[in-house]
Amino acid sequence: MHALEVKDLSRSFRKFKIGPLNLTVEQGSITGLVGANGSGKTTFFRLLMKVLKKDSGQGKVFGKDWSKNEDEWKKQVGYAGELLSGYHFLTIRKLAKLISRWYPAWDHEQFEQLSRRYDIDLDEKYEKCSKGTKKKIDFILSLCHHPSLLLLDEPTAGVDIVSRRKMKEDILTFMEHEEKSVILATHTIDEVHQLCDEIKVLESGKIVHSFNKDDIYESWARIWVSELSDNLKHHPNVLKLETSPPQIVTNHRASIEAVLQTENLTVYQIHRLSLEEVLEYLIDYKKNAL
Amino acid sequence: MRIPIQVSNESREPIYYQVETQIKTLIVGGKLPPGTPLPSIRALASDLGCSVITTRRAYQNLEMNGFIQTIQGKGTFVREIKNNQISQSRQQILHDAFEKVVQQGKQMGCSSEELNVIFSNIVNKTFNNGGL
Numbered sequence: 308m309h310a311l312e313v314k315d316l317s318r319s320f321r322k323f324k325i326g327p328l329n330l331t332v333e334q335g336s337i338t339g340l341v342g343a344n345g346s347g348k349t350t351f352f353r354l355l356m357k358v359l360k361k362d363s364g365q366g367k368v369f370g371k372d373w374s375k376n377e378d379e380w381k382k383q384v385g386y387a388g389e390l391l392s393g394y395h396f397l398t399i400r401k402l403a404k405l406i407s408r409w410y411p412a413w414d415h416e417q418f419e420q421l422s423r424r425y426d427i428d429l430d431e432k433y434e435k436c437s438k439g440t441k442k443k444i445d446f447i448l449s450l451c452h453h454p455s456l457l458l459l460d461e462p463t464a465g466v467d468i469v470s471r472r473k474m475k476e477d478i479l480t481f482m483e484h485e486e487k488s489v490i491l492a493t494h495t496i497d498e499v500h501q502l503c504d505e506i507k508v509l510e511s512g513k514i515v516h517s518f519n520k521d522d523i524y525e526s527w528a529r530i531w532v533s534e535l536s537d538n539l540k541h542h543p544n545v546l547k548l549e550t551s552p553p554q555i556v557t558n559h560r561a562s563i564e565a566v567l568q569t570e571n572l573t574v575y576q577i578h579r580l581s582l583e584e585v586l587e588y589l590i591d592y593k594k595n596a597l
Numbered sequence: 598m599r600i601p602i603q604v605s606n607e608s609r610e611p612i613y614y615q616v617e618t619q620i621k622t623l624i625v626g627g628k629l630p631p632g633t634p635l636p637s638i639r640a641l642a643s644d645l646g647c648s649v650i651t652t653r654r655a656y657q658n659l660e661m662n663g664f665i666q667t668i669q670g671k672g673t674f675v676r677e678i679k680n681n682q683i684s685q686s687r688q689q690i691l692h693d694a695f696e697k698v699v700q701q702g703k704q705m706g707c708s709s710e711e712l713n714v715i716f717s718n719i720v721n722k723t724f725n726n727g728g729l
Contacts, residue, residue, distance in 0.1 A: 335649070475643075482639050504648035520648045521612055524604075573704075579606050582646070 308370050310334045310456045310488035311355075316364030318354055325350045325512035326364065332456070332505075335485045337478070339499045339520075340492040342509030343590055348492040349388070351509070352460050356386050369455065382410060385454035387445040387462050395434040399444055402433055403451075410452035421447040421477075425470055438465035446474060450481065457481065457489045463498065478502060496583045508589050516589050520582075527580040528560045533573040538566055546588060556580065558588070598636050600629065604645050612647050616655040618690065624664050624675055625686045631677040635665060 310332045317326025325347045332338050340348050353359040355366075357377065366373030368380035394402060399422070407413035422429055425443045433444065446462050457478070463471045475498070481487055491502060499506065499520070506523075508516035531554045532539070539545055544559035552575075557563045560577070567574060602619040604612050623629045636644065638652040645652070656673060659665045663682065667673045702712050 479639055479643055483637060500646040501643045504642070504650065519650065521651050524612060524647070577607065577609065 308334060309367065310336075310369060311490070312367040313355070313373075314365045316351075316354060316361055316366065318350070318359060318362045323347070323350075323512060325354070328364070328512075328514060330507060330514060330517070332488050332490060334455075334488050335482075336504045337482065337489040337491060337502050338505040338507060339503030340490060340507050340509060341494070341499065341586060341590060346509040347512040348509055349460055350512070352386065352388050352458050352490075352492070355458065356381075356384075356388070358389075382412065382452065383455045384458065385449035385452065385456070386458045386460075387442075387449040388458065388460045391433065391445075391448075396432060398430050398432050399427060399436075400429040402444075403429075403448065406448055407451075412452045414451050414453060418447065418451045421450065424473060439467060439470070442466050443470055443474075446477075450477070455487055457487070459489060459491045459493075461492055461494065463493070463495060475501060496586065499586070500582050508586075510590070523582065523585050524579050526560050527556075527558050527585050528563075529554055529556050529578045529580060530560075530563060530567075531575040531577075532567060533575070536566075536570050536572060538570060539563070539572075542566060556584075556588075598634060598640075599644060600636065600641075602645070604647065611651075612645070613651045613654040613658075616641070616645065616647075616652060617658050618693070620655070620659060621664060621686055622690055624678065625683050625690065629675045631675050633675040635673040635675065637672065 312331045314329055315327040317324065317328065323345075328351065330338075340351070342348055350359065354361055354364075369383055371380050373380065391402060391406075394405060397405065403418055407415065407418075421427075425447060427440065427444060427447070433441065436444065442462060442465055446459070449457060449459070459478075463474055466474065478489060478491075479502070482489065489502075491498065493499060503520055506516070506518055506520055507514050531552060533553065535548060535550065535553045535555070539555060540548060542557075542563065544557050544562050545555045546558055547556040549555075555563070564574075600620070600623065602616060602623070604615055608615060610618075620629070620635075629635075635641075635656075638649050638656055642649045642652045656665065656667070660667060660673075664676060664678060665673055666676045699712060702715075
C-alpha cells in the first residue's frame with residue numbers, strides 16, 4: 308500500500324499555478340521535496356492538508372479517499388507547518404492540550420520527553436518564541452499522536468546545530484518502523500543526503516524531476532577523457548564541457564561510456580557527482596527569480 | 598553504532614555491491630565477530646548517504662549468503678560462519694582486488710611482466726619484514 312497517492316492536484320492563484328501534481332509516496336520511504344523559494348513546496352503541503360482548497364485533483368492516504376474521510380486520515384498524518392495559526396497567543400502547554408483533544412492516540416509522555424530534549428519552555432507563548440524554537444515546537448507537536456506519515460516543511464530552518472542533529476535522529480528513529488513515511492521539504496543538502504530515499508524537484512508549481520537518490524550516483528558523473536569529440540560535444544546527455552583538462556559532466560553515464568568506446572577515446576578518471584552539484588543542475592534557480 | 602565502511606566516489610561498482618563487499622570483508626577478516634549487531638538499514642543508509650533500497654539489498658544478499666541474520670524486533674547480527682566459507686570469501690575478495698589493480702595497470706600501459714615484477718616485489722617486501 309502507498310502512504311500517499313496524489314493525482315492531478317492543482318490550484319490556480321492570481322500570479323501562480325500549482326500542479327497538476329502527480330506523486331506517490333511508498334511506505335517506509337523518505338521523500339525529499341526540493342526547489343527554489345516560491346516553487347510551491349509549502350502550497351503543496353497546504354493543499355494536501357486542506358488548509359487551502361484545491362481546484363481539482365484526487366488522492367488517497369493509506370488507501371483511503373483523501374477527499375472524504377478527512378477526520379480519519381488526518382489522525383495518521385503529522386504536519387509540521389502552520390496548522391496552529393489563530394492560536395499563537397496560547398502558551399505551548401495550552402497549545403499542546405488543545406491539539407491533544409483532536410487525537411485519541413496523543414502521547415503526553417512523549418510530548419514532555421521531547422519538550423525536555425529540545426529545551427522548550429512550556430509556559431512561553433508560542434508567538435513570543437524565536438523562529439527556530441517555533442520550528443522545534445511544530446516538529447514536536449507533529450509527532451506526539453504517533454502518525455504514520457510525517458509532512459515536514461523545512462523543519463530545521465532557523466534551528467540551532469545541536470537541535471538539527473537531534474531532529475535528524477528523531478526522524479530516523481521514527482522511520483525505524485517500516486510502515487512509516489516522511490515527506491520532507493528542505494533546502495539543506497545534508498538532510499537530502501542523510502535522510503531521503505526519493506527526491507522530487509519542484510519548479511514553478513510542477514514536479515520537473517523525480518528519482519531515487521541512488522540513481523543519481525549511478526548515472527551522474529564527471530568524466531575526464533583524452534579528447535572532446537564532436538559527438539561528445541553535441542550529445543544530449545553531456546551537460547557541461549571543460550577543455551583543460553578535457554572533461555564532461557553527464558547525467559547518463561552508460562550512454563556516454565558507449566560513445567567513448569565506439570570512438571576509442573580513453574577515460575582517465577570517472578567521479579560520481581556530489582548531490583549538491585547535481586541539485587544545482589536540476590533546480591533552475593534563475594527561472595524563479597524572474 | 599557505526600561500522601567502518603564507505604562508498605567510493607570513483608568506483609564503478611554499484612553502491613549496494615560496495616556495501617556488501619566491505620561488510621563481508623570485515624566479517625571474514627574477523628573485525629566483526631559473530632553476534633556483533635549491525636546498524637539498521639535506515640541508519641546505515643543515513644551514514645552512507647544512500648537510500649534504504651540500496652542498504653536493504655546489500656543486507657538481503659549478505660543474509661542469503663549466510664553472513665548475517667535478522668531477528669524480528671531485535672535487529673541484524675553477524676552470524677557464525679564456517680571455515681570453508683571464510684576461505685572461499687577471502688579468495689573472492691582478493692581476486693576482485695587484484696583484478697582491479699591489474700586493470701588499472703593495463704590502462705596505464707603496463708606489460709604483464711612489469712606487473713609481475715611489481716607484484717613479487719611487494720610480496721617479498723611484505724613477507725620478509727616478518728609479515729608486519
